[in-house]
Each structure stands twice: as C-alpha cells, then as structure tokens.
Amino acid sequence: MDAAVRGDVRSDVRSERRDGVVDTESVAARLLRSSEQLSYDPVVEVDWETPLDPSHHGTSPEWSTLYGTAYWDELTEEQRRELTRQESASVASTGIWFEMILQQMVLRDFYAKDPTDPAFQWALTEIADECRHSIMFARGAAKLGAPAYRPKRHVVELGRAFKTLAAGEAAYAAILVAEEVLDVMQRDWMRDDRVAPFVRTINNIHVVEESRHMRFARDEVLARMKGSGRLSREWNAFVIAVSAYAIVTSMVSPQVYTHVGLDRARALREAKANEQHHAMLRSSCTGLMEFLGSAGLLTKAARAIYRRAHLL
Template sequence: MATVEARPDRQAVAQRLLDSSSELSYDPATEVDWETPLDPAHHGMSPEWCTLYGTAYWAEMSPEQQRELTRQESASVASTGIWFEMILQQMILRDFYGKDPTDPAFQWALTEIADECRHSIMFARGAAKLGAPAYRPNRVVIELGRLFKTVAVGEAAYASILVAEEVLDVMQRDWMRDDRVAPFVRTINNIHVVEESRHMKFAREETKERLEGAGWLRRQINALVVSIVSYYIVTSMVGKKVYANAGLDVDRAVREAKANQHHKSMMRSSCAGLMEFLNSAGLLTKAATWFYQRANLI
C-alpha cells in the first residue's frame, strides 16, 4: 500500500522538476565566457578548498604557485565530475529503459541526462581553459566504476549519485561567490549549482522510494556499497599528477595533503546534511561509517 501511495507524490515531484527546468536552465555554450583569455591573477577555486591550504607547504608557495595549484585542482575536480556523470547517465538510462514514457519521472530522467551531457562538455572546456591536462581516476577505479555502472540498481545507484552531487555542490557554492576565482569558473559553478539542485531532489526522492519496504540485510549491503563508491569518488578528486603539473614536490605535497586537518574539516562540515539524510534513510551503518571516515566525510 505504501508504494502505491508514494507514486503520485513521486510523479508530482518529477513534474515540478520538469517545470523548474523549463523556467530556469542554461546553455553553457553561450552563458560561459569562453573567449576571454584566462587571467593568471585568478584562482581556479576558493583557496580554502585547496588540499594544501593551511599547510607549511602552502605558506612557502608564492601567490603564483598557489593560484596555479588551485587551477589544477579545480580542473581535476571537474574531470572527476565528468567521469561520474558518465556513470550516472548510464545508470539512469538503464533504470528507465522500457518504462512508461508518459510518466513525468521518465521525462525528468531524460531531462537530467541532457543536463549532465551539457555539464560534462562544460567541465571539459573549463578544464582545458584552466590549462590542465585530462585528469582521470586511476585504472583500478575506472574499472570499478565500469562494474558499478553495469550492476548498480535502486537505492545503491541513486544514493551514490546523491553523494557525488552533494559533495560538489557545497564546494561550488563557495567558489561561485568568490571574487578571487576566475569569472568563467564562477559561471560554470553557478550553472552547475542551479541545475544540480533539481538532480539532488530527484536522487533523494528515488532513494527514499526504492528503500520502502527494504529489509535490514538489503539496507546493510547497499549502505556499504554507497560508502565504498563515495570513498573512491572523493579520493579520486585530486591525484598526484595535479601537484606535478603545478610544479610542486609531489611526495611532499601528497604527504602534507594527507595530513591536512583544515581540508578534512572542510569536507566533513560540507557533508553534514548529506550524512543526516543517509542516516534517516538507514544507509549510515557502522560498516559504511568506516568508509566515510576514511574519506573524511564524517
């Protein structure tokens, strides 16, 4: 009975998201200033979000080095976003394959995929304009992602989507309001924040609906899956190559970044609302918490 009653609400949410999308959406090809050359006086992200901010190494760096590092890290975060957005699109397409196309939820799913396609192109062009190479997760993580996008279903898929979107959302809300950040990056962040707010609403609704009637064992398994996926997403955002391309001592940079309590605190505080939702959904188990702690999300 609970599932039957929930469906009209789900359709209503999907219709509201469709209406919102028709009223407020962006075309990055025309909204972002792609023509003006990059001003090296700007950062690529708010410095406080940099993995080395607050360390001894950061204090020794020149302002030019600091700005270059933030640009490389911003491009790396964008590249990780592209990687997961491609996983997201495939999971949603597989989930809605063969379902009723007149259902607003079906139509919203296609709208979200269209958004993500534009976002991925936008991130790719933004990373290139920041003067960064093509950053990618390591081969093991790429192959794990290939497996996940093939087999993930229900709440495991949608809760993982939510984690990736929420972590990026909090960062980018800071970056888009920061005058120190390159204007075109701020525009990219603003577009992503506005449109991803709808995606996160849908992911939350889908997660809750798929969990209705789920037993203890199913929640335990999926909570663990989501936490492992979250760990690999977060730990893939900034890799060693970022430090090398910023002209830093890679071993020292990696060592100080791993010990950086400021950055860990930023990540934990940004995920407070997300963890509250996962807990309310029964997806914050003891085993899952271990992985979130390892990723500095809790």
C-alpha cells in the first residue's frame, strides 16, 4: 500500500457545526464521500496466500502484555514472536465480538428511520465496513494459527445485555472507546517491520476505515449529550466506563499463555502487574479521555473504573 493509504483520513472527515451544534447530516454526507474515495476490499488487499513467516511478530513487541517483565526476559525469541502472534489474534477476536455488538446497536438505532437521510446511509455503510472487518480479522487469526479466543462468559452476557439496552450517547461512546484504543495500537503495528506483512495490511485497512467511524461516533455523542441532565450524564458515564473496562480487559485472553506453552498463572500475575503495558494503554487513551471529559462523561465514578482498567 502506498503512503496515501497509510495516511490519516481524519482531516477529510471533519465535523461541520452550525451555531455550535453538530450538523450530523453534513458529517454523514462527508463521511459517505470519504468512504467512496478510500475503502478497501480485504480479499484483494491482504496477502492471504503467502505462508506465515515464523520470524515475524503479530504485534509490536512493546505492546505485548509481558514485555518488560522478568518472564519476558526468560522467553526465547521464538516464544516472544509466538506470544505476540497469539496476542494479535486474541485482540482481533475481541474486535469481532465487539463489532457484532456495534452492528446490532447501529441497526437498532436507525430502524425505520428516513432512508434518504445521509446519516441513515452512512449507518449502513458503517455496518458493511464492520462486516468486512470481522471477516478480515477472522481470516487473520486463522492464518496466525490461533484457536477461537472469546471473552469470559460473564463478559459475553454483559455484552448481550448492552447491545439490547444501550442507546444514545452510551452506545456511541462505548463504540468510540473500543475503536480509539485499537486505533493507537494498530497505528504502531502497521508501521513496524517486525510485524507480519499481512497483519500490517489488516491493521492499515482498519485504521483508515475506522477513522470515519470514530468521527461519526464522536459527533453522535456530542449531539445526544446536548441538553442531557446530571443524572443521565452520571449514569451514561458509568455505563460507558464499565463497557470500556470489559473491552480492554478482554483483549488478551488467558488462553493465549496456555496456547504458547507458558505458565498461565505466572503469566497472568506478571501481566497484571506490568506497569510498562499499563503505561502503553494510558498513552493510547489520552485523546479519548480528553474527549470524554469535554463531553461531561468523565465523572468521579467513571474515572475510578478507567483507572482500574489502566486507561487513566
């Protein structure tokens, strides 16, 4: 892919405002035009045929949950590469899980609305993007030689309830949290020559196309927060923070360590105490936390949850 593909498309999808109010129709129209100009078919763009080269990582090593720990220092280079490949597959699997939640929430939000509205058409475009991304992630995880990593059962059930009940700013802010955290990680991975080329291409496609999704989610949150009362804001801030906690703590399954042949209990213990990884997560969420704060969604209770998830 050329430099244009690697570029950040956020400048092409700036929100338009009238009298300080988000003009969602203009934003959606702009996003539709951007989608027409810069979208990719993973079936064509990703090299699915070349066998996996075991000399490559699946993520930048610095993003591994064990990087910087005593356990990491004991691993062979082969084990480190396999660990990052399995962690990459686990993140992709978590992405599929949340993208399925996202699609259902967006469909429910736009059910029976005006199909001539650009926002309606953009919603369907976003769902189509997410379907392609989920298939892309699934094929990528399979090529990495990973099993089916899934969140813990209670998290799956919480997700089932969330996709059914969440609405308005809570739904769109939760979408934003998941996409923003992944965005920073994948921007690092897609530029890292140590990462398998097909994984870099997957990350690049996702970064480019999710830029539009994040822009729309931010504007939807701002539009729906207008006139929101204190109790509503407190409740939504709490729900969003809980969702963020569930997403971030589910990204790397404990099964990853078992699959790589590590001591699972020790790996979990060292990953949980890994300040280097916690710092990486916090750095990935700086912009997100600033946005949530400006939207009035960084309440005292929410801050406590974000700190527990190492996002703040």
